[in-house]
Amino acid sequence: MRKTTHQIGLSVSLLALAVAQAAFAAESTSDTTEPQGQDLTLAPFVIKGDVLGQASDEEVRTYPGSRSVVEAEDLKKASVRGLDDALQRVPGVKIFDETGTGVLPQLSVRGLYESRSGRVQALADGVPLALGPYGQTSLSLFPQTLATVERIDVVRGGAAVQYGPNNVGGVINFISPPIPEQWETTLQERVTFAPGGRQLFDSYIGTGGRITDSFALQLDLNTIDGEYGREHSDTAVQNYRLRGQWDIDEDRSLSFGVQRYIADMDLAGALSVADYRDDPRQSTRDLDRFEGDTDRVWGTYSQYLGSFGPFDSVELSWTNFAHHSYRNFIVGLPFTPDATPATLQDAPRDFRVWGSEPRLSLSIDGDTVSQTWVLGARLVKEDVDFKVNRDNLSTGAHTVFRDWTFDDEGKAAYISNAIGLLDGRLTITPGVRYEHASMEYEGKVNGVAQKPQEKTAEEWLPGLSVGYQLNDEWFFYADAQRSLRMPQITSIVFDGDVAAELAWNYETGVRFSPSNNLRLEAGLYRIDFKDQIEYNSRTTRFENLGSTRHQGIETQVFWTPETLPLLDLHASYAWLEAEQRSGQFAGNEVPFSSEHQLAVDGRYRFAEHWTYSLDGLYVSSAFTDAANTEDENAAASAGKIPSYWLWNTALEREFKMQDGSVLTTSAGVSNLFDRQYYFRGIDTSPWGRQPAPGRTLTLGVNYRF
Known part of the structure; x- marks a missing residue:
């Protein structure tokens, strides 16, 4: 039975009203006046030493790591179809796009890939996005839409001490637009046209600004409806979000938000080789679909505490977040694309997550040496209900194949010190993070109770970063850090000795800016991944069997002639060498890793x-x-994925x-030359060719007043 709740949303709504009333009361005694005629936005308070800022x-230019x-x-x-699509211009980031909507992103960073972006540390304004930040890191529900994000920050190294776990490949932070200083409303409509008369409508209304001198609200309403370009691709997404910021006084502020996100979509799935060649836009898996929803709430209290002892300034930040989420994949079995399904399987999962993270920043502004100490801690609790149900399509017999429950608790503490030397041109930041996670499991398989399991994982994660501003033109950096991902909830259901997945990350690079209109970046990295968790079918146990090495070069150039x-x-340009280092296939390439990735783009403003x-x-x-099977087998479950080139173009006109x-009106064409290419091994449709999105035309209009 699907579980739903509105308790979080209701409690947060009441909280927002209470905060608003308090703000109005405080404002009534204030003699400050609202600024007039200023194009300003409210920015949340950020403590010193915050890696993301x-x-x-x-x-970004002075960050001691790849960013x-x-x-x-x-x-x-208009040629950008989703948030995952936009990330393809970032060196080292690869996507496996099955829909062209961004609803179910498949992200890989530096060759670290797992279904539903399981090896990506994704954040929304610094708050974890994963269904379970410790026990279920995949983004099989992704409560973000393109219209509600202003920019994306990709930190590929140097963030492990403050942001974890699951940060082996780095951190991706989806940043919302700041709340406007003056009240502002935006109406936006985008329509994407695909062959076969299919359209996808992306509608957005955003309104917000200051209600008083010290209190502001922003309401975002975003829906996506239609078909994404193939048969059996009906999509319905609703994203409702309310954010607020209260500048209590000069030293204290509170930012908060509440969100309701719902997604329902048909999944066109993979095709057999013959069906793909006949028509890649068709679907032969008419039973496959996805549904999910989440209620999310978060808030950050910040305060400047003044000076204390040897510290010239002390700042406090305390973030709390919670969500109740549900997601379900309904699929026909077997997975063979051209087989007649005999079983209908659904896999509902229910997540209740709560987290709290206080952080303290203490600064010393010396004449020759400056220091910024950051001390933080985190507590996260996760309750997960995990079921798999199967219905025999011939007899109608219903079976509860799996019925599992998980109770996870993650605790972390960290400390770092950014030491500034040579008038601030040299910054050395040592730090260490401690992670402790306990995971308890009990449940049944085919009605038979399994032995309850309890696993504990704890690790010390040191890190060191160095940044040196030689002059106005040259900036050098190097960093080393230890990263981890905790055992996932499905890894502890068998009696195996499973420890956390661990990796050492190393980077060094340079940024060169000889003029204001030219910037070049180049970096080297290496990831030694020691303990990837794999399932051993012979012993029916999850074991730390895998060891891989990922190393490469990432370069960028920005130029305005x-x-x-x-x-x-x-x-x-990104070059990657990802090699399996242990087991039967030692020396082979890591699956799904591409050696070369090149992106080029240009923007020309003309006629004003x-x-x-x-x-x-x-x-x-x-x-x-x-x-590393070269030739595609009969089921198309193995075989090399060919390379591909994609081109996109867009035109925009602004009327003031x-x-x-x-x-603003816009038109864009994605996959301009209608390149046909495919992926394989996409979660609930692992066998066959998964067609990538074909050519589409997007028309858009945006009115801001």
């Missing part, structure tokens, strides 16, 4: 209010199994009205 240009930001102008392009100041050019963009992406071939409002 606000992802400003200065923070990229997908800016707002890149997300707004002096002779063409309205032209912005960007290119990135017109913008044209063109971008291309090349991804080299990849194996889909540990044996006399009343100050702005109307």
Whole structure:
């Protein structure tokens, strides 16, 4: 039985009203006046030493590690179909796009891949997005939509001490637009047209701003409805979110939010080789679909505490978050694309998660040496109900195949010290994080009770980063850190000795900015992954069997020619060598890892209010199994995935009205040359060819007033 609740949403709504009333009461005694005629936005309080910060240009240029930001102008392009699509311009990030909507992202960073982005540490404004930050790291429910995100911060190294676990490949933070200073409303409609008369409608209404001098609210309503380009692809997404910020006084602030997200969609699934060649836009898996919803609430209290002892300033930040989530994949079995299904399987999972993280920053502003100490802790509790039900389509017989419950608790503490030398040009930041997770399991398989299990994992995770600003042109960095991912909930149901997955990450790189219109970046990295968890079918146990090494080069160049100041050019290249280091297939490539990835894009502004963009992406071939099978087998469950080139283009026109409002129209074509390419091994449709999205046309209009 599906479980739903509205208790979180109701309690947060009451909390928001209470906070608003308190803010109004405080405002009634204030003699400050509202600023007039200023185009400002409210930015949340960020303590010193926060690794992510606000992802400003200065923070990114002087960050002691690999870091990229997908800016707002890149997300707004009509040729961008989803948040995962926008990430493809970031070196080292690869996506496996099965829908073209971004509802179920498949993200891989530096060759670290697992179904539903299981090896990506994803955050929304610094708050974990995973269904279970410790026990279920995959994004099989992804409560983010393109219209509600302003930019994406991708930190591929140096963040393990403050942000964990599951940060072997780095951290991806989806950043919301700041709440406007003056009240502002945005209406947006995007329609994507695909062959076969299929359309997908993306509708957005956002309104918000200051209610008083110190209190602001932002309401976002976003729906996605239609078909995403193939048969059996009906999609319905609703994303409702309320955010607020209360500047209590000069030293204290509170930011908070509540969200309701619902997703229902048909899954077109993979095709046999013959069906793919006949028509890649068809579907032969008409039973497969997905449904899910989540109620989320979060809040951060920040306060400047003044000076204390040797510290010139002390700042406190305390974040709390909770969510109640449900997700279910309904599929026909067997997985063979052209087989007649004999069984209908559904796998409902229910998650109740609560987390709390206080953080303290203490700064010493010395004449020759400065220091910023950051001390933090985290407590996360997860309750998970995990079921698998099967219905025989011939007899109607119903079987509860699995009925599991999990109680997880994660505790962490960390400390770091950013030491500034040479007038702040050299920063050395040592740190260490301690993780402790306990996982309890009990349940039944086919009605037979299993032995209750309890697992505990604990690790010390040291890190060190160094950043050196040689002069205005050159910045050098290096970092080393130990990272981990805890055993997942399905890894502890068998009596196996399973420890946390561990990795050492190393990086070094340089950023060179010889002028304001040119920036070059180059970095080297290596990841030694020692303990990847794998299932041993011979012993029916999960074991730490896998060891892999991922190493490579990532480069970027940003250039605005002096002779063409309205032209912005960007290119990135990533080379990856991902090798299996143990087991039967030692020396082979890691499955799903591509050796080469090249992205190029340009944007040209002309006739004052017109913008044209063109971008291309090349991804080299990849194996889909540990044996590195070259030729595709009969079931298309193994075999090499071919390389592909993609091109996208978009045109935008902005109209500025006399009343100050702005109307923007846009048109974009994704997969301009209708390149047919495919993936394999996509979660609930692992056998066959999973067609990637074909050519689509998107028309959009945005009105802001």
